[in-house]
Amino acid sequence: MQIFKEIGVLLNKELKLEWRNKYAISGILLYVGATVFIVYMAFFEMEPLTWVILFWVIMLFASVNAITKSFTQESKKRQLYFYSLVNPTALLLSKVIYNSLLLLLISFLIWGGLSLFVGNMVVNVQPFLIAICFGSLGFAVTFTFVSAISAKTDNSASLMAILSFPLIIPILVTLVNLSKNAIEPLASEGVQGDVTMLLAIDLIVLGMALLLYPYLWRD
């Protein structure tokens, strides 16, 4: 089980890297805090539906910001060094797992921030937790893969937005639908379908990313 070992080592490396250069993670945290506060200043009070949509919009932009650097933070030389050592699947999976955990943290922070300033609109916690978990996974896979593509270009930041925003819409639409159940006292019957749909999209995207990454990584 060489691959699990590789994933473990790479994940450890990501965490250590993040811990030692605290500016990246603290930048994201500040970004989330500032956005939530701006939203609060703009709205003061909002409808539950607006709350849910704003939650996912903040989440979308925070995720893009957090993940864009996944492949650009390391120099070309260091990447070459990784390529000679590890399996491409392990490299991608370690980044996906790390980014999912990061997005999970970010989404709880947004939830907490919005609850603090605007109030907690989530009545039904279970569908919302499911949405956050699968949403973080879907966002992480899609954005990580697109950042791997855009890192190959000179203008990676703007290309990241152009490439990933249209691609994320199926996941985003399902997430908003699923979260609408969370703000109503009685969950509607559509929850099961939305969860299945979300899980299916996540798995398809993950499968495609793992399948295609070996062709993408070498230069």
Place this chain on the structure above:
Amino acid sequence: MKNISWWKWLGVILIVYTFLAGMLVPLGHGIVEINPRSVKTGEQAQFTLVGYNSHYEQDKDGLRAWLKLDDEHAIGAKEIRVKGDRILELDFDIPAYLPVSKRVQDFSLILDSETDGTAVLPTAVLVTQDSIDEEKGVSAWKNSAITGLTVTTGMTFPFRAIIYETIRNTYFHVALWLSMMLLFIAAVVYSIRYVRDPQPIWDSKARAFTSVGLFFGILGLVTGMIWAAYTWGKPWSNDVKQITTAIALLVYLAYFILRSAFEDPEQKGRISAVYNIFAFVLLIPLIYVIPRMVDSLHPGAGGNPAFGSEDLDSTMRMVFYPAIIGWALIGAWIANLQYRMDAIREKWIENLD
């Protein structure tokens, strides 16, 4: 001329056929409107009917009309007077009671003509009753069975309320859309071949098929918006399929921006092929799953009639299927010219050095 392969001829013939048949074949017999739309029970009701593509003057004796609730309950017209090729006056004796336990019930009008065939206007007339007696109503409405409807031969497209003549757009809007999917599938197949075996020709073909697919997608969107302007009232109604289409076009426009970001042809080919495959797989839930989960103005969703077996009759199929193949072949021809141009350009650049 001899050098043109057979499939290009076939494409041209099918497209010419699509335009000729799609534009020239007339619509079938239909009812545009009827007046008044609501009557009371026990009345001697007189209706004025306006037909479409009808020849009532030629057919004075062969006309029959019914007000119908379901297969069991219908009454025939007492008298039909022809006022012109498109205008009829119908007299009905509405019975004193309705065959239902409701105050108001809608009835469809069926008009059978020996020359033009049968026309149906669903929910043509609302009949109101003051007191309810279902049993008397059932016996009163049984008096006329609908039998011996005329089956017309010859090519006509079905007459549908609201859509009317714009039904011909099926051969352009829907057919362009389906052939766009075929072109995108071809592009993905070439992208897969490129990542497995990086020959410049596969990348060139993938790019050519994607660009023609994008072009057809834009044409499909524009024809759809023209259609929507006539049938839904405005070109853009934020329908779920319109939105997903706009997203799909953004995804493919991003493909071309991504391509332009690379200088090295090998890197350009490989990364854009990977993106093309990834994007195509993500488009499947976007185009085929999400529109089915949300209400749409498009046929086949939210209670609208689908272009299924009922709406796409055999005459329409005779034009619709050739139209899809024809558009796909024309698209393949345009793509073919594009990737051959690429090859020529490459040769030319080689010769310059």
